[in-house]
Structure formats: C-alpha cells, structure tokens
Amino acid sequence: MGSRTVPSNRTEEVRRQIEEVLSPYLGLRMARSSTELHCRKLGLSEETVSADDVDALVERLAKAMRVLVGSETTDQVVEQIRSRVPCAGRPSP
Amino acid sequence: MSSRNWDRLFFLSLLLAAVVYLPKVGFPDSALYTRILFPQLLLSTASVLKIAFLAMATVLAFRCVPYFEQGNPVRPGWQLLGAGLALYLMGQTVLGVYQIVLRIATPFPSLADLFFQVSMVVLIVALVVFLKAYSTTLGVTLRERAAVGVMALALLALVGAIVLLPIAAQEAPAVEHFLNFSYPLLDCLLLVPGLMLLHLTAKLRGGSLWIVWMLLLLGFFCVAVGDILFAYFTTLELVVLDPLLDLVFAAAYVFFAWGTRRQLAILEG
Numbered sequence: 001m002g003s004r005t006v007p008s009n010r011t012e013e014v015r016r017q018i019e020e021v022l023s024p025y026l027g028l029r030m031a032r033s034s035t036e037l038h039c040r041k042l043g044l045s046e047e048t049v050s051a052d053d054v055d056a057l058v059e060r061l062a063k064a065m066r067v068l069v070g071s072e073t074t075d076q077v078v079e080q081i082r083s084r085v086p087c088a089g090r091p092s093p
Numbered sequence: 094m095s096s097r098n099w100d101r102l103f104f105l106s107l108l109l110a111a112v113v114y115l116p117k118v119g120f121p122d123s124a125l126y127t128r129i130l131f132p133q134l135l136l137s138t139a140s141v142l143k144i145a146f147l148a149m150a151t152v153l154a155f156r157c158v159p160y161f162e163q164g165n166p167v168r169p170g171w172q173l174l175g176a177g178l179a180l181y182l183m184g185q186t187v188l189g190v191y192q193i194v195l196r197i198a199t200p201f202p203s204l205a206d207l208f209f210q211v212s213m214v215v216l217i218v219a220l221v222v223f224l225k226a227y228s229t230t231l232g233v234t235l236r237e238r239a240a241v242g243v244m245a246l247a248l249l250a251l252v253g254a255i256v257l258l259p260i261a262a263q264e265a266p267a268v269e270h271f272l273n274f275s276y277p278l279l280d281c282l283l284l285v286p287g288l289m290l291l292h293l294t295a296k297l298r299g300g301s302l303w304i305v306w307m308l309l310l311l312g313f314f315c316v317a318v319g320d321i322l323f324a325y326f327t328t329l330e331l332v333v334l335d336p337l338l339d340l341v342f343a344a345a346y347v348f349f350a351w352g353t354r355r356q357l358a359i360l361e362g
Contacts, residue, residue: 023299023300024300024301025300025301025302025359026297026300026302027296027297027298027299027300027302027303028299029296029298029299030231030296030297030298030300031300033232033296034231034232037232064230064231066161066162066165067161067165067166067167067226067227067229067230068167068227068230068302069302069359069360070157070160070161070162070165070360071160071161071162071165072160072360072361072362073160073359073360073362076362
C-alpha cells in the first residue's frame with residue numbers, strides 16, 4: 001500500500017502553511033527555522049511530501065510547542081495546521 | 094477584561110509611577126511632595142500597589158502551571174516562578190506592615206530580608222529550568238549556551254566588582270554587612286540565566302512568546318538593578334535617589350504581572 005499524497009504536496013507550500021500557523025507564537029524567523037530543521041531531521045524531500053511525512057513533521061513541531069505554549073494551545077495549533085494542509089493526521093487506509 | 098485593556102492598565106501603571114516618582118528626585122522638597130503627595134501617602138499607596146501587582150503576578154504564574162502537563166520540562170519552571178514570586182510577595186507584605194500599619198521605618202535587617210533572599214534563590218533556579226527547557230526545544234547547542242553564559246558571567250563579575258568593592262570596604266554590623274553583600278551578589282547570579290534567556294528568547298522575535306519573555310526579563314532586571322542600587326545608595330548614603338529605587342521596584346512588579354498575564358492569555362488560547 002503506497003503513502004497517501006497531500007493534495008498540495010509541494011514541500012515548500014506545506015512548510016509555508018505551517019510557518020503561517022506557528023509565526024504568531026514563535027515569530028516568523030523561528031517558525032521558519034524550526035520547520036526547516038525538522039524537515040531536515042526527518043529527511044523530507046525538497047520537492048514533495050506525503051501525508052505521512054506531514055504527520056511526522058506536525059508531531060515533532062507539536063512536541064516543541066507543548067513546552068512553549070502548553071497542551072491546549074498546541075492542540076489548537078495542530079488543528080489549524082491540519083485544516084490548512086489537508087490529509088495531515090488522517091489515519092492510513 | 095480583554096488582553097488589550099490589560100496591556101493598557103499595565104502601561105498606564107508604569108507611566109503613572111514614572112510621572113509620580115521621577116520629579117521627586119529633582120524636587121523632593123516641593124509643595125507637591127510635602128503637601129499633596131506627602132511622604133506617608135506616597136509610601137502607603139506605593140506599598141499597596143506593589144503588593145497588588147506582586148500578588149497578581151504570583152496568582153497568574155501559578156495559573157499557568159496546569160496548562161503544562163506532568164512531565165513537561167517547563168512545568169517546574171512555572172511552579173518555581175510562582176513560588177519565588179510568592180516569597181517575594183511575603184517580603185513585600187512585611188515591608189507593608191511597617192510602612193502602612195506601624196508607620197515606622199523598616200528595620201534593616203528584618204523578616205522581609207529573609208523572604209527576599211530565599212525568593213532570589215528560588216527565582217534563580219526557575220530561570221535555569223526555563224533556560225534548559227527552552228534551549229532544548231529551540232535547538233540551541235551547548236556550545237552556544239556556554240559562550241553566552243561565559244560572556245554574561247564576565248560582564249556581571251565586572252559589575253559585581255564595581256558595586257561590591259565599596260560595600261565590602263564599609264564598616265557595618267555583621268548581618269547588615271552580609272545582606273548588603275548578598276543582595277547584589279544574588280542579583281548578579283540572577284542576571285546570568287536572565288541574560289542567557291534574553292539571548293535565547295530573542296530568537297522568538299515577532300511572536301507573542303517573545304513579548305512574554307521581554308516583560309518577565311525586564312521585571313528580573315529591574316529587581317536586580319533595584320537591589321544593586323539599593324545596596325550601593327545605602328552604603329554611600331545617597332538617600333536623595335530613593336524615589337528612583339521606588340520606581341524601579343514598582344516597575345519590576347508591573348512587568349512580572351504583565352508578562353505572566355500575557356503568558357496565560359496564550360495558554361488560554
């Protein structure tokens with residue numbers, strides 16, 4: 001069974017959406033560098049990402065956010081990301 | 094009350110404190126400060142407001158704790174911050190009893206100094222916990238932390254030497270001498286993790302978390318500067334600058350309340 005693909009699955013677009021959600025809390029520079037760092041650590045392609053990749057990325061960012069803004073706000077942040085990056089977080093078929 | 098109105102309240106409080114205290118440095122014997130804002134009125138009002146803002150900061154810090162689950166590395170930081178502010182509040186309350194109820198000069202040393210000294214140790218530990226948790230989260234390397242730490246230590250050793258040498262040279266009863274020495278020393282120690290956090294949280298510039306830490310760190314710096322100046326002015330008997338000290342300490346408590354209020358607003362979503 002292959003990985004699901006995010007409709008707008010260009011890595012750059014996915015990162016931009018995530019940065020927009022995180023930047024009110026972290027500032028744009030930290031939002032950008034955090035997202036880039038975790039993309040690099042996960043070995044994500046510079047071209048496209050799968051839905052599973054997005055899930056893994058969101059999970060890592062959520063772990064960091066819990067230290068900064070607590071669990072409730074982190075859950076809200078994750079929901080916002082999922083609404084902007086469709087298919088992220090949906091269980092695999 | 095909305096976040097914007099809270100911001101207005103804190104800003105106006107700072108402005109009012111500056112407007113009331115700063116002119117007194119230059120014109121302490123003017124009619125304004127002898128007949129209208131006469132010493133006891135100013136002292137009592139300031140004491141009540143300082144206690145109020147410290148109490149607010151204490152409650153707000155503790156209210157932040159439940160939003161960080163058990164095992165979250167930053168949870169102890171908020172607990173210690175609340176505990177440190179609570180101890181500081183108790184010290185300020187003891188001063189309030191002398192100033193408002195008994196209406197006599199606060200003895201030095203007093204029970205307040207015990208609370209203040211213990212509070213400083215707790216607050217230092219709180220800042221170290223925050224530093225450790227945020228360094229890991231924000232991906233700051235040990236090398237970078239060490240470099241900033243060494244610079245902060247060097248700077249504060251220099252400041253400490255300048256401030257502490259005249260104090261050490263003065264003759265005073267043993268306990269008083271110890272306190273005059275330990276206050277600025279503890280403040281310099283507080284400023285080491287404070288400066289490191291300032292460097293770290295600068296990476297969050299533009300975000301709401303950066304504002305929280307700017308406010309909290311301003312509070313810590315005001316406390317440290319106030320204590321250091323108090324020890325310096327007391328030793329050199331520069332009482333004319335007391336209004337400046339009152340302003341710095343009042344500002345510190347407003348910044349603590351403001352920063353914790355902002356953090357709670359983020360946590361409440």
